[in-house]
Amino acid sequence: MRRLTYLILISMFATPAMAGKKVTLEDCLKAVSAIKAGDYIKVEYLSFTDEGGPAYEIEVRDPGDKTWEFECSARTGHIVEMEQEVDSPDHELFKRKRKISEDRAIAIAKELYPGTVKTVEYEIESNGAASYEISVVDDYGVNIKVEVDASSGDIVEVQYVEWQIGEEKAEMR
DSSP: OHHHHHHHHHHHTOOTTTTTOOOOHHHHHHHHHTTOOSEEEEEEEEEEOTTSSOEEEEEEEOTTSOEEEEEEETTTOOEEEEEEEESSTTSHHHHTTOOSOHHHHHHHHHHHSOSEEEEEEEEEOTTSOEEEEEEEEOTTSOEEEEEEETTTOOEEEEEEEEEEEEOOOOOOO
C-alpha cells in the first residue's frame, strides 16, 4: 500500500523530463516559427521566470523588419508570452502608453536590483501595454531582467538570465 501511494505521488508531480519528454531549444524554436516567420536574432535561457520555472526567450526579426520576443516554457514547450519590441521609447506604439521616463524606470529597477544596466529594450505587450525591459548585471555577475510598466512604474516581471546567444545591444550605465 505504501509503495502504491508513493508511485501515485510521483506520477502526480512528475515533470515532462521525468515522463520521458525533455523540452529542447529546438522544440521551442519550432513553436516560435509556427507563430512568426523570420530570423532568430537572440536566444536566452532564463533559469527562473514568473511562471515558476525555466524558459527560453527567443527574439525573431520578421520579413517586415519588426522584432518579436517569445517566451517558451522549458518544461512544456508552450509559448507563454509574445511581445513586439520597438526601437525607442519615442516609437508611436510605446509613446502612446508611456508615462514614466526611461531614467525613472531604470531607477525603479536598480532600487531592487542594484548593478550596472546592460541594456534597455522597449516592448509592446500582447495586451498593448508598454514596458521597459532593463537588463541589470549585479556585483556577482548575475544578469537580471526587470520589466517595468511604462505607464505605472510597477515591476511587471523579473527573470534571471543563465546564458545568451546572439545579438546584444551595446549599452552600459
